Amino acid sequence: MSESIKKYLGAAAILALIAVGWSALRYSRAYSDSVSQSNQHTITVTGEGKVIGIPDIAQLQLSVITEGGTDMTTLQKTNTEKMNKIIDFVKSKGVAAKDVKTESYSVQPRYQYSTCRYSASSSEPSVCPPPAIVGYTIEQVLSVKVRNFNSLGDILSNAVTLGANSVSGPSFTIDDPAVLKNDARTEAFSKARASAQAMAKAGGFRLGKIVAVGENSYGYYDRGLGAGMMAKAVSSEMAVPAPAIEAGSSDITSNVSITYEIK
Numbered sequence: 001m002s003e004s005i006k007k008y009l010g011a012a013a014i015l016a017l018i019a020v021g022w023s024a025l026r027y028s029r030a031y032s033d034s035v036s037q038s039n040q041h042t043i044t045v046t047g048e049g050k051v052i053g054i055p056d057i058a059q060l061q062l063s064v065i066t067e068g069g070t071d072m073t074t075l076q077k078t079n080t081e082k083m084n085k086i087i088d089f090v091k092s093k094g095v096a097a098k099d100v101k102t103e104s105y106s107v108q109p110r111y112q113y114s115t116c117r118y119s120a121s122s123s124e125p126s127v128c129p130p131p132a133i134v135g136y137t138i139e140q141v142l143s144v145k146v147r148n149f150n151s152l153g154d155i156l157s158n159a160v161t162l163g164a165n166s167v168s169g170p171s172f173t174i175d176d177p178a179v180l181k182n183d184a185r186t187e188a189f190s191k192a193r194a195s196a197q198a199m200a201k202a203g204g205f206r207l208g209k210i211v212a213v214g215e216n217s218y219g220y221y222d223r224g225l226g227a228g229m230m231a232k233a234v235s236s237e238m239a240v241p242a243p244a245i246e247a248g249s250s251d252i253t254s255n256v257s258i259t260y261e262i263k
Contacts, residue, residue, distance in 0.1 A: 042211060044259045045196040049187025053180045053250045055172035058146040061103065062086055062159045063166035065139045067110070072136060079138045082163030089162055090144055093155055099145035110135045139166075146170070149247060172247045184254035185215065192258045200262070208261030216255045 064086070066079040090100060116128035146152050152170060160167060174180065200207050 041262055042259050043196065043199060043207075043262050044212075044257055045192045045199065046255065046257045047188040047190070047192030047195060049184040049189075049191065049254045049256075051180050051183045051187070051252050053174050053177070053252060055174055055247045055250055056147060057173050057175050058149060058152050058170035058247070059173065060144040060146060060155065060159075060167070060169040062090075062142045062144060062164040063139060063168075064142075064163050065137065065165050067135065067137045069135045070133065072107075075136055075138050079140060083140050083142065085162045086142065086159050086164055089158060090142075090155055093146075093151040094148050095144060095146060095151075095155075099147070101143045103141040103143045105140045106138070108137045108139075109133045110137060147175075172250075174250055177250075177252060180250075180252040181254065184252045185256065188215075188254040188256040189258070192256055196258065196260055206263040208263050210258055211261055212257075212259035214257040 064079055064082045066075055066082075068075045068078070087100060091097065110133070111131040112134045113131050114129040144155070146155060156167065156170075196207055
């Protein structure tokens with residue numbers, strides 16, 4: 001290959017590299033300008049919507065814990081009789097079978113530990129009896145959803161009378177919060193849209209299409225014990241004071257952000 005051809009090819013390669021580099025630089029600048037322009041020609045607004053709902057479910061956990069010796073038959077019979085009475089009473093107060101659920105049933109042994117005896121001539125124990133089972137603890141946990149709050153005080157007080165020795169609740173919830181969430185979301189969008197329109201009017205520009213939407217929704221419940229739902233005792237032979245239960249209210253909140261193009 002002649003020297004002139006080599007020089008020609010070298011010059012062509014250099015020119016090609018320069019062209020590629022120049023094209024990449026122009027593309028990078030064009031992309032940067034488009035991103036910059038996009039950022040400069042959008043507006044983001046936020047809005048909050050809130051609705052207040054009344055809880056319609058009270059969740060309870062009623063437990064029967066029975067401790068005794070090694071006679072498992074007697075222990076199980078005692079525990080089962082108490083729990084069955086509680087279940088029958090709960091259902092008698094209008095709680096549907098679908099809202100009564102056994103969460104757990106456990107049998108745990110209780111051990112007695114002996115002190116190891118040491119010989120006079122050695123630091124090692126010569127006699128170390130193994131732990132011995134001296135009894136059992138049976139626990140059955142019942143989960144109850146109460147929809148009629150007028151019966152809630154009766155259920156709480158008389159469940160204890162019937163043998164529940166561990167009670168948790170009530171915790172109040174809304175069975176189907178979707179409608180309330182939609183209402184809060186609608187209000188939040190309306191406020192965000194109104195804010196964008198006000199800014200457009202003040203700034204002398206027009207709103208374009210929506211390019212981004214974000215949402216954060218949540219709810220919290222206020223509840224307390226106080227005057228409000230004092231229930232009557234079940235009967236004279238089971239006349240126990242029923243606690244007054246107050247469900248309070250629930251705030252469902254939605255926060256939305258909307259990004260508009262501006263013209």
